[in-house]
Amino acid sequence: MPITVAAKESKVDVLVIGAGPAGLMSAFALARAGINVQIVDKRSKKVAAGQADGIQPRTTEVFKSYGLSDRLLKEGTQLHVAAFYNPSKSGGIELTDRVPDVTATDTNFPFEVTLHQGAIEDIFLDNMRDMGVEVSRPVIPTSLEVTEALVDDFDAYPVRVVLEHEDTETEDERRTEIVYAKYVLGADGAHSWVRKSMGIAMQGEQTEYVWGVVDLLPDTDFPDVRNRCAIHCNNGSCMIIPREDDKIRLYIQLDGKDVIDATGRVDKSKAGPEMILDVARKTLHPFTIKTPESYDWWTIYVIGQRVAERYTVHNRVFITGDACHTHSPKAGQGMNASMQDSYNLAWKLAHVLKGIAHPTLLQTYELERRRYAQDLIDFDKKFSKLFSGKPYSELNLDGVSHIEFLKAFQTFGGFTSGLGVQYTDSMIIDSKHQNLAQNIFIGRRLPPRPLLRAADCRPIDLHDLLVSDARFKLLVFTGDTHDPAQMARVREFAKQFSASGSFFAEFSSLDSMRKVFDIVPISSEKKETIMYNALPRILWSHWSKVLVDDIDMRGVTGSGKVYESLGINAAGAVIVVRPDGYVATIAPLDGVSHITSYFTTFMKAC
Structure with a gap:
């Protein structure tokens, strides 16, 4: 003992x-x-x-946002294409389509990474x-x-x-x-x-779908082995995922009766990587794949949705x-x-x-x-049913057609990429002023956009400022600050921001407030005229944190149309972004009271 x-x-x-x-x-x-x-x-x-x-x-x-992406991209494999194979009239499978692997485009990373x-x-x-x-x-x-x-x-x-x-x-x-x-x-x-x-x-259920997974270094004549592949055939379904170091992962649909024991659980003693690969060979016909010297990893599982x-x-x-x-x-x-x-x-x-x-x-x-x-x-139930179902053919008119599967693949693209996730109204999501930025969705993550630093015209992306430092970001879209009337509105906003009664005035010092909030002004003034230090000092903590919506000096980078693409009008707006990058609320420049009301529901000044 x-x-x-x-x-x-x-x-x-x-x-x-x-x-x-x-x-x-x-x-x-x-x-x-x-x-x-x-x-x-x-x-x-x-x-x-x-x-x-x-x-x-x-x-x-x-x-x-954590400074970890360079290593991830260096070590991982990027997937840009999804290839679809379906039954051919001559038997076996044939290429049906190739489409972008990630259908969402509003990102600096329009691809999957496997590692x-x-x-x-x-x-x-x-x-x-x-x-x-x-x-x-x-x-x-x-x-x-x-x-x-x-x-x-x-x-x-x-x-x-x-x-x-x-x-x-x-x-x-x-x-x-x-x-x-x-x-x-x-x-x-x-x-x-x-x-x-x-x-x-x-809460949920276990499905009847049984799948085997095996990682290996392939020796094959299959032409799309370097792309993500969804393969449907009468023998079952298969997915191919390219991996780092030239390896691939095979997901193979199995016959449950061969590997499920009397209790309904997977019995791995009844299977192995060789069995999974044998099934894969039948699914990939007429293409071939040789037995590797060794397998990197394998498993068998029953899909559970709980x-x-x-x-x-x-x-x-x-x-x-x-x-x-x-x-x-x-x-x-x-x-x-x-x-x-x-x-x-x-x-x-x-x-x-x-x-x-x-x-x-x-x-x-x-x-x-x-x-x-x-x-x-809910998504997984639909996708798994489509993926595990028999393919459409002349002998199976009720089967899953390529058009049906592709539609689901593309329709759910925003969800699977993670870019379309939207949180509903709560104490930390307030959609009252959604109309002030019609192309920014309150409750979704803020999309990237090319901008310039006002002080040195260096190109920068909006996401470069969304560092995961546990601070809220207040993006103050100031409008055209070259216009004296608009600059007056910006100065009034800054005055109200620090006035008695504002949530931000309750902090013991400017430094303590900046430990919780990162304030970034974004002007629509032209780069040739903007003076970054003309903006109220409370609205920026460092010269590099004043941005302008314009193209660079050579006209090569930056769109100069961020206000337009985000649906922000000339009057400007304040976009409140949570520490996890999701848009929390939006306010007009004269809406300090709305911002105060938002934060006082769950935060305390210190």
Whole structure:
């Protein structure tokens, strides 16, 4: 029987349980925001190969906002084309169509990136290490208790977690740690111990669709092996995903009776990568694929589509990622949805822990992300049915046609890319003045746009300013500041902004306000006449933070039509952007009272 060493006790603001993509994004984002965070994982080693591998455009934008996209793009493979194959009249399959892999265009990253989960985790781990945060492993949580009497006490540590460390020198020793946390995040996967400990049920169902996955270095005459492929044939369906280092991933539809046991669970002993590849050969006919010397990774799964009944207990324990939703991986949403959950929650926790926001802000995590998960499951049911269904043919007139499948692929493009996700009105989404910027959708992420820095005419993208630093961005579209009447309106806005009664005047100092808000003026004045330092000083913190909507000196870069493309008229407007890049509300230049009303519902000046 193992010897248990006397328990060590500690306190931490946030304890993250699980070091997959969701957990690492949480710990990384919180650490970057200056929060005291601890992360543990039951695995002795991180993922080395396989698992999730697709990064959608919105997630790449988030990586960029953290300064992580260069490494992601360097190590990953970009997918620009989706090829479709369907049954040919002569038997086998033939090319039907090639279309853009990402149908959404309003992004600087109009493509998917594939990189195996272990390499993506490395990006977080290396950057966390630079901040002094390491994953403790192998660590097994054995007990989680919430003291209800303390959950409303801001200074309390109401969550008690017992951890068993198994990294001792001998197998006969086990070190116990008792952690008292203000908040706990369960990012511990589909079979989440945290979720089960809190008695949170998963709602949904398991489908009849069984799929095999295998990663390998291909030797094949299939011509689209370097493109994402959706293949339908009478033998079943297949998806090909190009990977880093010339590898590919094959998703192969299997006959469930061959691999499902009497309890309805997958029995991996009945299958293997060779069996999956044999089925793939029949699906790819008349093209061939040779047996590789080795397989990088493989698995078999039954598609389950479930959402947790709730995402939190007392707004002190939260679940994120696969712990709160499971679905098919073929639309490339799993890792993306998981990291976006964490991205949504992290800034809210940071604001509450810093005393900037009321704890009620945390209620919006479940409101926003559970609704998104439900939409994801609805989409996944439709997409999985189309993908797993038999193809249309002369012998199967009720089958899935290419036109039907392509329409779904393109219709759902905004959703799968992550660019079309829209949060509904809440305490942090107010769509009252949507008419002031008709092409900016309140509740969606702000799109990129080319601009110039007013001081030196250097081209810059609007997204370059949306750094994930846990601050709200106030984009003040000042209009044509060369017009004296318009400049007078801008000065009046600045006066009202800092006047008594304004939320911003309640901060103890300008520096303390700028720790919470980054204010960026964007003028429609021409570059030849604008004087960046003529704008009220409270509206910019640095000379590089004054922008102008114009083309550069050589007329090569920048559109000079940002106001027009975003639907902002000459009178100007203030666009409030949340720390996660989503448009929170819009106000006219004479609408300081609206901005004040918005922020006072959930924030506190400090």
